[in-house]
Amino acid sequence: MLLGCTLMFACSHAGPAGSAEDSGAVAASIARGDTTDAEFEGTDDRGVPHYALTRAFSAEDSALLLHAYGIENPHHLYVSDSTEEGILKYDTEVKRCRTCYVNSYRIGYVSVRLPGESWEQAERRVRASKPSAFAPQTGDAGSTSLADLDPEARPIFERMLGDARAAGFHLTVKTTYRSPRREAALMARGGGHTHTLTSNHSYGRAVDVEVDTPKGKRSRRVSDWIAFRRWVAKYETGTGISFKLLGTPERTWDWGHVELPTDQVGFGTIDAAVGRARACLAAGSTTPCDFRPNLPARLLP
Numbered sequence: 001m002l003l004g005c006t007l008m009f010a011c012s013h014a015g016p017a018g019s020a021e022d023s024g025a026v027a028a029s030i031a032r033g034d035t036t037d038a039e040f041e042g043t044d045d046r047g048v049p050h051y052a053l054t055r056a057f058s059a060e061d062s063a064l065l066l067h068a069y070g071i072e073n074p075h076h077l078y079v080s081d082s083t084e085e086g087i088l089k090y091d092t093e094v095k096r097c098r099t100c101y102v103n104s105y106r107i108g109y110v111s112v113r114l115p116g117e118s119w120e121q122a123e124r125r126v127r128a129s130k131p132s133a134f135a136p137q138t139g140d141a142g143s144t145s146l147a148d149l150d151p152e153a154r155p156i157f158e159r160m161l162g163d164a165r166a167a168g169f170h171l172t173v174k175t176t177y178r179s180p181r182r183e184a185a186l187m188a189r190g191g192g193h194t195h196t197l198t199s200n201h202s203y204g205r206a207v208d209v210e211v212d213t214p215k216g217k218r219s220r221r222v223s224d225w226i227a228f229r230r231w232v233a234k235y236e237t238g239t240g241i242s243f244k245l246l247g248t249p250e251r252t253w254d255w256g257h258v259e260l261p262t263d264q265v266g267f268g269t270i271d272a273a274v275g276r277a278r279a280c281l282a283a284g285s286t287t288p289c290d291f292r293p294n295l296p297a298r299l300l301p
């Protein structure tokens with residue numbers, strides 16, 4: 001089957017038809033089950049997240065989440081099941097259907113959000129900016145080099161890509177590390193290039209690949225992309241962590257994105273975010289609110 005802008009693929013810009021960029025997204029597997037927020041995990045059968053609409057937030061918790069993590073409305077929090085570990089995310093607008101893409105932010109991830117700024121304010125500022133406002137600074141352009149990955153993740157990506165090629169897939173790495181400013185430039189450009197300002201690319205733990213034909217051209221056969229996505233979703237890293245896709249192998253808006261999350265970055269529960277907010281906002285605290293990337297030194301500010 002050749003891919004056009006079909007209903008099934010929700011006119012995605014990414015993958016078989018276009019370039020691969022990043023997002024929060026429709027989800028697949030199972031979230032971490034050991035939390036007090038289990039009812040706010042995953043998605044319903046329409047692909048809509050189980051937002052924390054019914055959860056009670058004390059005034060103190062709401063204030064902590066606002067000041068540390070830019071959350072104006074904590075009832076828009078949810079634990080995404082797009083990774084089996086689950087990751088706490090925030091949508092500035094409530095998602096209403098599987099392909100109604102909204103902007104999603106991973107809580108505690110580095111981004112261009114300013115101290116004290118909410119996600120709503122950050123989003124308005126970025127959208128009102130020209131992409132050039134987020135022009136690359138030293139070491140901060142998008143990279144295609146696996147050497148710019150988190151040194152812990154790099155050998156796992158290298159092994160997987162080698163095994164994929166040995167299994168007969170033709171792949172080109174299009175993006176590895178992407179800075180928060182680059183992420184913001186994509187949102188400022190508009191056109192659905194991204195639905196987020198937070199990404200595992202900014203942690204060197206995501207790669208965008210292109211699935212090619214044997215002649216090295218981007219494959220327009222969706223079956224080629226699905227075959228690779230099914231393969232990588234089942235791939236055994238031997239490390240206890242596994243690669244994750246956005247969406248399911250068969251359905252996504254971001255076909256080439258493969259990430260390797262870590263439990264060292266992001267939250268699995270709302271309570272964990274409140275706890276770190278309390279710690280990082282305390283007088284004299286040395287705990288940063290956002291998780292610091294583990295990147296090669298040349299990429300760090």
Ligand SMILES: [Zn+2]
Nearest residue numbers: 021022208257
């Ligand atoms: Zn990506």
